[in-house]
Amino acid sequence: xxxxxxxxxxxxxTGRSTAVRGRRGGQAGSREHILDTARKLFxxxxxxxxxxxxxxxxxxxxxxxxxxFFKGKDELFAHSVELPADPEQVLAxxxxxxxxxxxxxxxRTVLRLWESPAQAALLAFLRGSIGSKAKTALLRxxxxxxxxxxxxxxxPGPPEEVALRGNLVATQVVGLMMVxxxxxxxxxxxxxxxxxxxxxAHTVQRYLTGPLT
Amino acid sequence: xxxxxxxxxxxxxTGRSTAVRGRRGGQAGSREHILDTARKLFxxxxxxxxxxxxxxxxxxxxxxxxxxFFKGKDELFAHSVELPADPEQVLAxxxxxxxxxxxxxxxRTVLRLWESPAQAALLAFLRGSIGSKAKTALLRxxxxxxxxxxxxxxxPGPPEEVALRGNLVATQVVGLMMVxxxxxxxxxxxxxxxxxxxxxAHTVQRYLTGPLT
DNA sequence: GCTTTAATTCATCAGCTGATGAATTAAGCG
DNA sequence: CGCTTAATTCATCAGCTGATGAATTAAAGC
Numbered sequence: 001x002x003x004x005x006x007x008x009x010x011x012x013x014t015g016r017s018t019a020v021r022g023r024r025g026g027q028a029g030s031r032e033h034i035l036d037t038a039r040k041l042f043x044x045x046x047x048x049x050x051x052x053x054x055x056x057x058x059x060x061x062x063x064x065x066x067x068x069f070f071k072g073k074d075e076l077f078a079h080s081v082e083l084p085a086d087p088e089q090v091l092a093x094x095x096x097x098x099x100x101x102x103x104x105x106x107x108r109t110v111l112r113l114w115e116s117p118a119q120a121a122l123l124a125f126l127r128g129s130i131g132s133k134a135k136t137a138l139l140r141x142x143x144x145x146x147x148x149x150x151x152x153x154x155x156p157g158p159p160e161e162v163a164l165r166g167n168l169v170a171t172q173v174v175g176l177m178m179v180x181x182x183x184x185x186x187x188x189x190x191x192x193x194x195x196x197x198x199x200x201a202h203t204v205q206r207y208l209t210g211p212l213t
Numbered sequence: 214x215x216x217x218x219x220x221x222x223x224x225x226x227t228g229r230s231t232a233v234r235g236r237r238g239g240q241a242g243s244r245e246h247i248l249d250t251a252r253k254l255f256x257x258x259x260x261x262x263x264x265x266x267x268x269x270x271x272x273x274x275x276x277x278x279x280x281x282f283f284k285g286k287d288e289l290f291a292h293s294v295e296l297p298a299d300p301e302q303v304l305a306x307x308x309x310x311x312x313x314x315x316x317x318x319x320x321r322t323v324l325r326l327w328e329s330p331a332q333a334a335l336l337a338f339l340r341g342s343i344g345s346k347a348k349t350a351l352l353r354x355x356x357x358x359x360x361x362x363x364x365x366x367x368x369p370g371p372p373e374e375v376a377l378r379g380n381l382v383a384t385q386v387v388g389l390m391m392v393x394x395x396x397x398x399x400x401x402x403x404x405x406x407x408x409x410x411x412x413x414a415h416t417v418q419r420y421l422t423g424p425l426t
Numbered sequence: 427g428c429t430t431t432a433a434t435t436c437a438t439c440a441g442c443t444g445a446t447g448a449a450t451t452a453a454g455c456g
Numbered sequence: 457c458g459c460t461t462a463a464t465t466c467a468t469c470a471g472c473t474g475a476t477g478a479a480t481t482a483a484a485g486c
Contacts (some may be wrong), residue, residue: 030433046344048261051473062435067475069433130343130395131259140396148398160400167392167401168412174396175388179380182343183353183387185361187373188380198426199381203416213411243463264443275465280445282463 031069034059038066038080042124046131047077081125087146095153103205104197106151110173111193114181126182143170155208168207176200244282247272251293255337259344260290294338300359308366316418317410319364323386324406327394339395356383368421381420389413 037059041050052073056063070076090113097105114122129139148166155162179185180196188196250272254263265286269276283289303326310318327335342352361379368375392398393409401409 044346046259046261048259049345052475053473063474064436064476065434071475073474127344131340132262133257136396140398143396144398164400164404164412167398170396170398171388171392171401171413172385172416173388174391175384175386178387178391179384183349183356183383185353185357185380185383187377188384191377199377200384202426203385203419206416213415265445266443276444277446277466278464284445286444 030059030061030065034061034066034069034076035080038076039120039124042077042080042128043120044123045127046124047128047135048131052076077124077128081121081128087142087150091147091150095150099155099209100205102151103208104201106169106173107176107197107201107204108193110177111196114177115193119181123181126177152208161212165207165209165212168212169204172200172203172207243272243274243278247274247279247282247289248293251289252333252337255290255293255341256333258340259337260341260348261344265289290337290341294334294341300355300363304360304363308363312368312422313418315364316421317414319382319386319417320389320410320414321406323390324409327390328406332394336394339390365421374425378420378422378425381425382417385413385416385420 034055038050038055041055041058044050052066053063055076056066059066066076070079090109094102094105094109129135148170151169152162152166155165157165176196180189180191191199247268251263251268254268254271257263265279266276268289269279272279279289283292303322307315307318307322342348361383364382365375365379368378370378389409393402393404404412
């Protein structure tokens with residue numbers, strides 16, 4: 001927060017200078033470059049397998065720069081994976097869709113996200129989150145409260161059953177992400193998104209609103 | 214290999230002593246204790262997140278002991294996760310089962326394995342394998358050649374289609390493992406194995422032999 | 427040109443990492 | 457008892473880790 005964007009200074013009604021005075025921040029594209037590099041490395045080697053010095057070296061930057069922009073490794077990691085982690089925005093249309101036709105939209109949304117430039121960040125987030133028990137707990141919290149709740153919005157049925165259905169949807173979607181983007185099994189990893197949607201949406205729809213047994 | 218089990222020495226036909234002479238190996242239950250401890254830590258914190266010294270400390274043992282029994286960290290990790298990784302044995306009956314009824318057996322086998330004492334080792338293996346790109350490649354090789362090939366044995370259809378079906382089965386099974394045992398979403402994580410089989414076997418069977426679209 | 431602010435660099439810290447080799451102790455056996 | 461073998465400990469290595477604080481340089485506005 002409070003990253004001053006270059007542009008019109010604040011007060012110029014009176015002659016008094018309330019404007020920012022010194023050098024402007026976020027200029028010589030280092031911060032973003034460091035973040036991009038960190039994303040790639042976290043995606044490849046996970047959280048523990050990546051060091052700040054590796055990031056600095058790969059970014060062609062002094063190690064102290066990384067600490068200058070981000071207090072520590074945790075904050076660097078957090079900023080590396082925060083962009084794609086706005087489920088509210090990504091799942092905007094899902095909660096409004098008719099539950100009986102929601103599956104295709106869900107799968108399509110997941111695929112679009114993973115095919116986007118956010119892939120490295122998502123991989124980093126996944127590798128980091130699965131790497132340890134503590135981080136997995138945070139992932140669980142996030143998935144439960146911010147993803148599944150939205151996906152299951154206005155799905156009819158007793159709460160316990162809806163929760164179970166949400167879990168089942170998760171098994172298929174998580175499995176798809178793992179096989180296609182993490183483990184990269186062929187031919188699924190190279191299949192066209194439309195084909196993938198056709199293959200798994202049916203299952204997701206059954207878990208959402210179909211018969212459970 | 215060549216870990217001398219206490220028991221009858223070799224040659225005793227002649228009076229010549231070809232028998233083992235000195236102290237017997239594998240005694241003061243340290244090796245196994247170290248392995249158990251390593252399994253737990255690898256399962257909790259992943260490969261990179263676990264150090265030999267941590268293992269030694271948790272096992273109440275000098276760090277050099279760990280190096281004495283296992284040449285290095287890689288070998289320690291390999292031995293920590295080797296027990297459950299014998300797909301040939303675990304999947305013994307699957308390849309022989311009728312493809313049209315194979316799904317339930319597959320899911321049941323997976324659940325039995327994960328509910329067994331091997332769980333810690335499996336978690337360690339999974340966390341380690343997903344932790345980095347290089348280790349994920351080994352996982353892919355192993356899954357393709359030793360698991361999926363067996364699961365898809367004698368499933369009819371063109372090779373490309375069978376391969377795709379194998380991938381789809383993997384999405385559901387991997388997703389189930391991730392949600393139930395790694396992320397532990399409720400209520401699925403606490404559901405009875407039989408119930409889980411009923412819930413997902415249908416999907417697996419469709420991917421195995423049912424219509425694909 | 428002076429000041430303010432931020433970007434950038436340098437030197438340095440204590441702590442942990444994986445690893446090695448020598449020394450010590452304990453068990454089994456003749 | 458001595459011999460052999462393995463378990464166990466100790467001291468030590470170079471290298472990397474995350475982190476800090478001071479010094480330097482560059483931009484932006486007065």
